[in-house]
Amino acid sequence: MTISPPVAAPPDLATRLRATRAATEALAAPLAPEDQVVQSMPDVSPTKWHRAHTTWFFETFVLGPHQPGYRPVEPGYDYLFNSYYEQVGPRHPRAERGLISRPTVAEVGAYRTTVDHALGSFIDGTARERWDDVGPLIELGIHHEQQHQELLLMDIKHVLSRNPLQPAYADAADITLPGDAVPTSWIDVAGGIEPVGHPGGDFAFDNEGPRHDALLRPFRIADRLVSNGDWLAFIADGGYERPELWLSDGWATVQQHGWRAPLYWEPEGDGWAEFTLHGVRPVDPVDPVVHVSYLEADAYATWAGARLPTEFEWEVAARGRGVADATDQHEVHLHPTGRGATAGLGQAATEVWEWTASSYLPYPGFQPPPGAVGEYNGKFMCGQMVLRGGACITPPGHSRPSYRNFFPPAARWAFAGLRLATDA
Amino acid sequence: MTISPPVAAPPDLATRLRATRAATEALAAPLAPEDQVVQSMPDVSPTKWHRAHTTWFFETFVLGPHQPGYRPVEPGYDYLFNSYYEQVGPRHPRAERGLISRPTVAEVGAYRTTVDHALGSFIDGTARERWDDVGPLIELGIHHEQQHQELLLMDIKHVLSRNPLQPAYADAADITLPGDAVPTSWIDVAGGIEPVGHPGGDFAFDNEGPRHDALLRPFRIADRLVSNGDWLAFIADGGYERPELWLSDGWATVQQHGWRAPLYWEPEGDGWAEFTLHGVRPVDPVDPVVHVSYLEADAYATWAGARLPTEFEWEVAARGRGVADATDQHEVHLHPTGRGATAGLGQAATEVWEWTASSYLPYPGFQPPPGAVGEYNGKFMCGQMVLRGGACITPPGHSRPSYRNFFPPAARWAFAGLRLATDA
Amino acid sequence: MTISPPVAAPPDLATRLRATRAATEALAAPLAPEDQVVQSMPDVSPTKWHRAHTTWFFETFVLGPHQPGYRPVEPGYDYLFNSYYEQVGPRHPRAERGLISRPTVAEVGAYRTTVDHALGSFIDGTARERWDDVGPLIELGIHHEQQHQELLLMDIKHVLSRNPLQPAYADAADITLPGDAVPTSWIDVAGGIEPVGHPGGDFAFDNEGPRHDALLRPFRIADRLVSNGDWLAFIADGGYERPELWLSDGWATVQQHGWRAPLYWEPEGDGWAEFTLHGVRPVDPVDPVVHVSYLEADAYATWAGARLPTEFEWEVAARGRGVADATDQHEVHLHPTGRGATAGLGQAATEVWEWTASSYLPYPGFQPPPGAVGEYNGKFMCGQMVLRGGACITPPGHSRPSYRNFFPPAARWAFAGLRLATDA
Amino acid sequence: MTISPPVAAPPDLATRLRATRAATEALAAPLAPEDQVVQSMPDVSPTKWHRAHTTWFFETFVLGPHQPGYRPVEPGYDYLFNSYYEQVGPRHPRAERGLISRPTVAEVGAYRTTVDHALGSFIDGTARERWDDVGPLIELGIHHEQQHQELLLMDIKHVLSRNPLQPAYADAADITLPGDAVPTSWIDVAGGIEPVGHPGGDFAFDNEGPRHDALLRPFRIADRLVSNGDWLAFIADGGYERPELWLSDGWATVQQHGWRAPLYWEPEGDGWAEFTLHGVRPVDPVDPVVHVSYLEADAYATWAGARLPTEFEWEVAARGRGVADATDQHEVHLHPTGRGATAGLGQAATEVWEWTASSYLPYPGFQPPPGAVGEYNGKFMCGQMVLRGGACITPPGHSRPSYRNFFPPAARWAFAGLRLATDA
Numbered sequence A, B, C, D: 001m002t003i004s005p006p007v008a009a010p011p012d013l014a015t016r017l018r019a020t021r022a023a024t025e026a027l028a029a030p031l032a033p034e035d036q037v038v039q040s041m042p043d044v045s046p047t048k049w050h051r052a053h054t055t056w057f058f059e060t061f062v063l064g065p066h067q068p069g070y071r072p073v074e075p076g077y078d079y080l081f082n083s084y085y086e087q088v089g090p091r092h093p094r095a096e097r098g099l100i101s102r103p104t105v106a107e108v109g110a111y112r113t114t115v116d117h118a119l120g121s122f123i124d125g126t127a128r129e130r131w132d133d134v135g136p137l138i139e140l141g142i143h144h145e146q147q148h149q150e151l152l153l154m155d156i157k158h159v160l161s162r163n164p165l166q167p168a169y170a171d172a173a174d175i176t177l178p179g180d181a182v183p184t185s186w187i188d189v190a191g192g193i194e195p196v197g198h199p200g201g202d203f204a205f206d207n208e209g210p211r212h213d214a215l216l217r218p219f220r221i222a223d224r225l226v227s228n229g230d231w232l233a234f235i236a237d238g239g240y241e242r243p244e245l246w247l248s249d250g251w252a253t254v255q256q257h258g259w260r261a262p263l264y265w266e267p268e269g270d271g272w273a274e275f276t277l278h279g280v281r282p283v284d285p286v287d288p289v290v291h292v293s294y295l296e297a298d299a300y301a302t303w304a305g306a307r308l309p310t311e312f313e314w315e316v317a318a319r320g321r322g323v324a325d326a327t328d329q330h331e332v333h334l335h336p337t338g339r340g341a342t343a344g345l346g347q348a349a350t351e352v353w354e355w356t357a358s359s360y361l362p363y364p365g366f367q368p369p370p371g372a373v374g375e376y377n378g379k380f381m382c383g384q385m386v387l388r389g390g391a392c393i394t395p396p397g398h399s400r401p402s403y404r405n406f407f408p409p410a411a412r413w414a415f416a417g418l419r420l421a422t423d424a
Helices: A010-028 A047-066 A077-081 A096-100 A105-125 A126-160 A228-236 A247-257 A292-304 A311-319 A323-329 B010-028 B046-065 B079-081 B092-099 B105-125 B127-163 B228-236 B248-257 B294-303 B313-321 B323-329 C010-030 C049-065 C077-081 C094-099 C105-125 C128-161 C228-236 C250-257 C294-303 C311-319 C325-331 D008-027 D046-065 D077-081 D094-099 D104-123 D130-163 D228-236 D248-257 D294-303 D311-319 D323-327
Strands: A186-189 A193-194 A213-217 A219-222 A265-268 A271-276 A279-282 A353-359 A385-388 A405-407 A421-423 B186-189 B190-195 B213-214 B219-222 B263-266 B269-276 B279-282 B353-359 B385-388 B403-405 B420-421 C186-189 C192-198 C214-217 C219-222 C263-268 C271-276 C279-282 C353-359 C385-388 C403-407 C422-423 D188-189 D191-197 D212-216 D221-222 D265-268 D271-276 D278-282 D353-359 D386-389 D405-407 D422-423
Touching: A010 A105, A010 A126, A047 A105, A047 A126, A105 B092, A126 A271, A193 A311, A213 A311, A213 D212, A219 A311, A228 A292, A271 B279, A292 A353, A292 C279, A311 A385, A405 D008, B010 B046, B010 B105, B010 B127, B046 B079, B046 B105, B046 B313, B105 B127, B127 B269, B186 B313, B186 C250, B213 B313, B213 C214, B219 B313, B228 B294, B248 B294, B294 B353, B313 B353, B313 B385, C010 C049, C010 C105, C049 C077, C049 C105, C049 C128, C105 C128, C105 D130, C128 C271, C128 D008, C186 C311, C186 D353, C192 C311, C214 C311, C219 C311, C219 D248, C228 C294, C228 D221, C250 C294, C294 C353, C311 C353, C311 C385, D008 D046, D008 D104, D008 D130, D046 D077, D046 D130, D130 D271, D188 D311, D191 D311, D212 D311, D221 D311, D228 D294, D248 D294, D294 D353, D311 D353, D311 D386
Parallel strands: none
Antiparallel strands: A186 A219, A193 A213, A219 A421, A265 A271, A271 A279, A353 A385, A385 A405, B186 B219, B190 B213, B219 B420, B263 B269, B269 B279, B353 B385, B385 B403, C186 C219, C192 C214, C219 C422, C263 C271, C271 C279, C353 C385, C385 C403, D188 D221, D191 D212, D221 D422, D265 D271, D271 D278, D353 D386, D386 D405
8 A cells, every 4th residue: 555665663653543533523522413414416425424334444454354352343344435336335325324323422432532542552463474464554544633633624514514504613713813914935956857746755545656857947936825715816707617628528517616715715894704613704814825726727727828737847947945844844824824835835735735737647656555445546547537646634754755636627615725836 | 374373372472482392392302413414315314404404483583583682503404404484595405414513412412402491581571563564483493393293203214214224213112903804895975065174263275275175075084094004015015016007107207216115114024024113023913004106005905996085175185084183182003003003083184194085275265475585385395195194203293184195206214104085 | 088988980080180290290390300400408319319219209109008019119119219118118317318319200200100100000900890999099199299389389389499600490471460569458357166177078187087976165256367568567676576476486586597488588689588499589568478387477477466276177268168179179379479469368378388287187087097098187286286278389279268288387488478367 | 829830731631621520421421311300428529519510619719719700690509519628618418418309410410511611711712821820720629620530430439329229339340350369468668867748740639748758667558559458357256346446536436336347248148248339249358348437447457466557658668669650550449349358558548548547637838828719738737647559440540659638537438448568
C-alpha cells in the first residue's frame, strides 16, 4: 500500500494510533447523536458511520488477518461499515447510510473502545519479526483515519447546511485577519526534466508513486490563492452567465443546478454571506475562495486569462518554496483565513485544496498492491481531477507536496479553491 | 372541521388532551434519539418530526390565533413542522425531513412540554363564551395527534426494517393464538336505501359527512379477514405471476418493484418470516394478512372469485354487527393477531385496516371549512382508496364505523389487509 | 365484450368495417412518413403504430382464432403491435414505440391492405352459425379502431406541437363563430332513483354496464361548457397561483410543471394563442376550453363556487336533453367551436369531453369477459377519472350518453374540458 | 480553428467539398425516411439531423458571415440544427432531436441542395485576397462533415439495433477473412523525448496542437488489436464478474446496466452473435473486438496483465510504423475485419478506434480560436478519454497519427476497440 514503507517502532506507532483515534472522537464530540445519523446527499456519510468505518478498517485489515483467534465485535458490522472493498464482500449501499439508526452513537463509541483495546494488546504482543508485515497496515490505518477526519468535517458541514435553522458546528472563532488583500505575485519556474512523486523515506500513499521524471515547460504560478474578492469580481463580470468561459460540462452543470456562486454562499443584502462550520458569516474578500468545483475553477481561470497549474507544475513549484514544512505544521481550523491570500505559496498551501489541470491517472509503472487493500486508491483513477496542497481542516502532518487528493469535476463540498498559473 | 361538534367541558378536554399527549411520548420512549431522526422513504416522517408537528398544530390553530400575546416557542419551527397547510405559509420539503438533526430529540421534548403548559393555562383561562370556538379545535388537535400516533408506529416500523440489523421496536410480545384457522362465513346483507356517514352526537372528521342515503344492492360480506394462510395459498397458486388477476397499474407495479409477497415478508427456509415491531417472526397462517396494497388486495379478491366491499357496504354491514363497540374498546398492540381471522366482523375490525372498492371522494354536499384547517382532509380527495375499520396500532377510541382512512393504491406501509365480499 | 351484443348481418358489418378502415387511412393521409414515426411522450403513440395496432387487433382476435389456417402477415408484428394484452404474450415497451422505424409507413399500409382483404374473404366465407361468435368481435374491432382514430389525432397534435416550426396538420379551417358568448343557464334535475348504464339494443363497451339504479340528489347542471373566456377570468384572478383552490395533487402538479394555462396555450402579446391541428391561432373566448386536466377542472369549479357533475348526474341530464341524437350526428372537425359554449347541453356534448367528479370504477355486477379481450377495459379501473360526452375529433356515431371515457387526473392531451354543476 | 492552415486553391476545395457533400448523401441513400427521424438515445442524432446540421454549419460559419446579403434558407433552422455552439444562440435540446418530424427528409435534401449551390457560387465569386479567411472555414466544414459521416453510421447502427426486427443497413457484405488468428507480437519502443502533435503542413484540428515534446519511458506495444477471440477468453474467465479487474466506475456500470459482453452482442446458442450494419452475424473470433467502452478496455488490459498505451506512446509507435499511409488509404467498410487482428500496427490502425490511457486534455499552450468556432473542440476537454487511429467507417483520409478522437469512459456505440501495451 505504501511506497518504501519505513516501519515505525511499535511503541511509537501505538502512541500515534491513540492520538489519531482520539482526534476523531474529539471532532465528533461537539455533535449531538442526532447530527451523527444524517446523510444529506449520497456523497456524504454520517459522522457515526465515519467513526465506525475507520474502526472496521482496523478490524478487517489488521486484527482479522493477523491476530489469531480474533472475533469481530459484531458480525453485521462487516456489511454495514465496508465502504467500497469489493473483495471483502457485499456491503450496504452507500446512498442508504443515513437510514441506519443502529448501532447508536453510544454503541459506535463502545465499538471504537473495544477495538482500540484489541489494537493496543495486539501491538504489545506482536513479535518483532512480524512487525514488518503489520506495522505498515497500522500506519495505513492511521492515515486512512486522518482522511476520514477531514471527510467528517466536510460532511457534517453539508449536513448542517441543509437545516433551515443553520446550526453551527462550533462557536464562531475569532478569526484574525492578517491584513488587506494583496495583489498576486507570480513565481517563475524554469521547467526542464524534474522528478515528481514521493521520494520515499516516510509514509506515502501508493498513488504518489512511482517517483519518475516529468518534462515541464517554463511556467509562472501565483504566490497566493484566488480570494473571495477575486471571485466577487468574477461574479460581477457575469462569470456564471457567460458560456464562452466554461467547459461544456461546466455550462451544463451551471444551468442544471442554477449555480450562481460557490457552494454555501447565499445572498445577504447587496452582498453575500456563507455558511461555515462557525455558522453563517459575511463573505470576507480577503479569504481564499473555497467550495468551488473544478468546473468553476477552470471557468475562473479562463476569465482571468490564465489557467490552472498541472499537478507536476504545482509539485515542483511547491517543493521550491518550502511547502513541505508548512503542511507539516499547521493546526486544524474550521475555515480558511486570509493567510491563504496574503502569504506566499508555502503557507498558502494549507488553507484550501487546490484544483489542478491534471486528471487523476496512474503514474508510469504504478501497480496497486494485491488483495482488498489494493482497492484503496487505484480503482478510482477515472473521471476525477487532482487537487494538491491541503486544507485548514486537514489533520496536521497528513499532507505533503506529493500528496494527490482527487474529486470529480463537479464536486463542491470539499474545501477546495484554486491558484492560477500561466505559460512563461 | 368536525360534524355537529359537541363541545366537551374544559376540564374533560384538558384531561383527554394530557392523556393523548402523554400517549405520544410513551410511544417514542423505547426509541433512541438516532431512531427518531431517520426518514426511510418520502412517505415516512421521523419520530421527532411527528412529535414536533403535532405540537406545532396546537400552536398554529389554537394558541396562535386564540391566546392573546402568544409567541411561538421558536419561529423557525413554523417552516420545519408545517406538514401541508399551504395557507399557513411555506414549509420544508417533505422528502427532506430526515436531513434535519436539530432540534434534537431533547429539544423537541422541551418544545412539547412548553406548549403543553401553555395549552393547560389557555384552557384554564378561556372564558365560557369563547369555548365554543376553541373547544372544537382542541378536540381536533387530539384526534390529529392520535392519527400521528398510528403514523409514528407505521413509520418507525419502516425505518427499522431498512436496517440490516433488524432491530425490534419492542421485545417480542407473547402473542397468544386464539386457536386454529376457521373457514370464512358469509354475512348476508339485504341492500336498499341506507343512511351512511357519521350520525353526529360526537366527534367526527369532516370527510365522514354529510350523512346521506346510499342505494345498496344485496351483498354478502365475509365475517373474517383474509389470513396469512389464505395469502400463502394465493402465492402458491402463482398469484404474483399471473397478469390476468391484476389491474393494469397493479401488474406494472409488481413488475417494477419485484413484489412477491406482502411488505416486510422475507423468505426463510421453505417458508416466510416477517419483520414486525417485535423483530422478525415466522409468518403465522392464522393471523390476518397485513401490509398489502390495494392493488394486491384487488388481485387477491379476483383470484378468490370475489371482490372488495364498497365503503358503504362495509359501513352498513359493520353497523349491523356491533363494530362500533369493538373499535371503542381495543387496546393498542403492535401486531395483528389471529383474532382477526377467527372472530366475527365486530372484533375483526380492529386488527388491520380494510381496503374497500371505493375511491376517496367527497360525500354529496361536502364542503371543507374555510381557512387553513380546511386543508385537513378535502384536498386529498384524488387518487386514493378508502380503508375502513381500524388496526391494532390505532389508538383506542380513535376509529368508528363511519371513519374513512385513505391511502394511494400502491401504498403498503399502512397496517392494511382486506375482507372479501360478493354480490348476493 | 359487449353488452347484449346485437349481431349485425355480415354485409352490413363488412360495409361499416370498410368505411372505418378507410377513415383511419384518411386521417393519416395528410401526414408525411416522418410525422408517423415520432412518439413525443410515453402516452403518445406514433401514427403508424395506431394504423398497425388496429390491424393487429383484427388479426389477433378475429382472423387468428377463427379463420382456419390463417398465417399472420409478419410474425414479429405480434410483439411490436400488441398494446397491453398480457395474455397474448410479451410486447414492445410502450415508451419505445418511437424508436421503431421499420416497418415503414408504406409497409404498414401494405399490412393494412392485406389484412383488409383477408377480413373481407373471412366475412364472406363465414357460415351463418358461426356469425354469432365472430360478428361481435368484428363489431368490437370497428369501435376499437374508432377509438384509435381519436387517439391518432390527439397524438399527432402533441407530436406536431413539440416542433418549434409548429407545423399544422391541416390548413386552417374557416371556423364560423356562432355568435357572442352567452351566460350560463342552469338545468334543474330532480334526482331520485334513476337507471344508468347502457340500455342494450346496440353496441356498447362492457364498462358501460350492467345497467343499474343510481340514487341521485336534486342538482343543477350548466347548459353550456366552460369557455375560454371563463378560463381567462380564472387565470386573471390568480387561478394558477392560489393553492386553496386546488387538490393537493393538483397544486403539486402545477408547481412541478409550471402550469399557467391549458396545454397548447402560449403567451402572445398581452393575450394567448393556442396550437391547434390548424396551426397556431388566437384563443377565442367563445370556444369551450380544451386540454385541461381533471386537476385544473376541479380547481376551476372550486373557484367558480360550483363542482363537477358526477358521471350519473351527467348521464341522466344528458338523456333528458337529447344528447343521444347529437352525439350520433356530428361530423369530425379538428377544433372545438363556440357552439359548445353557446348551444344547449344536447349540442354542446360533442365539442370536448367533459370531466366528471367520478372515479373510473366498475359498475355493480361488472365482470370482464374471459380471455385476452377481457383486458380491454376492466383492468384500467384504478387511478382514473370518467369523462362523458364526446369531442369534435370523436368519430361520428362512436359516442353515446352511457359512454365512459377515462384518463388520469393530470392528463391534458385529450380534447377535454368541463361543465359545471351544483347541488340544487 | 486549424493548425497552420494551408489554404487550398478554390477549385480544389470546391471539388473536395462536392465530393464530401455527396458522400454524406450516399450514406443516407439506403435509408427510408422513417429511419432518418429516430433518435434511439440522447447521444444519437437522427440521420436527417446530421444532414441538416452539417449544412447549417456552412451557412453559419461561411455563408452568413462572408457572403454579403446571404439570407438563411429557413430562419427556424438556426434553432433546430445548432448542435452546441452557445455563442450562436439558443438551440433545440439535444435529447429531443427525435421529436422533430419536419423538415422532412425531402425538405432536408432540398436544403442541402440550396446551400450547395450557394457555396459553389460563393467559392467562384470569392476574391483571392479574401480566400485566406474563408478557405480554412470551408476546409473545416469539410472535415466537420466527415466526422458526421462517421457519426451517422454509428448512430443509425444504434437506431436499427433497437428494433426487434433487426433490419440491416446494407446487404451482408462478403467479408473475406484474411486467415487465422495470430499471436500478439510486441513492438519495442525506446522512449526518450519525442515530439508529438500535428507537425503542420496540412489540415489538422486545433486539439492536435501545439506540437510539443513528450517524455516517454521505454514501452512495448502490441502489433495487433485485441480480437473477439481474446474477448471471448476474457468473458469465459469471468471478466465481467470479477470486481478486482475493474475501475470503480467500471464495476458500478457493469452492475447497473448488466453488461456481459460488448454492445450489440447477443447470446446465440452456446456462443454469441452481434448486430452489425449488415444485420446479425456470428461473432468472428479473428475480427478485432469493437463497441467496448474505456471501462471494459481497461478491465481487459488488467486481466491480460498489460495496460493501454498513452496517446503519446500510440502516436510515437504509429509514426514509426507507417500508420499515416494506412489511414490515408483505406476505404469505408461497415464492419471491422480480421485484418485488424492479423496485420501489423500500420494496417490495424484503420479497423477500430483504439482507447488510450490518456484523458482528453489540452496540450501545453493550447488556445481555442476566438468566437463560436472556438467551441469546436476545447470545451469538451473534461471527463473524456482519447482514442487514436481510425475505424472502418471513418471516411478515407480523415484521420492521421496525431488525430485525437474522444468519448466518455462508458460510451460504447463508437467503433472502438483496443490494443495492449506494457512497460518495457
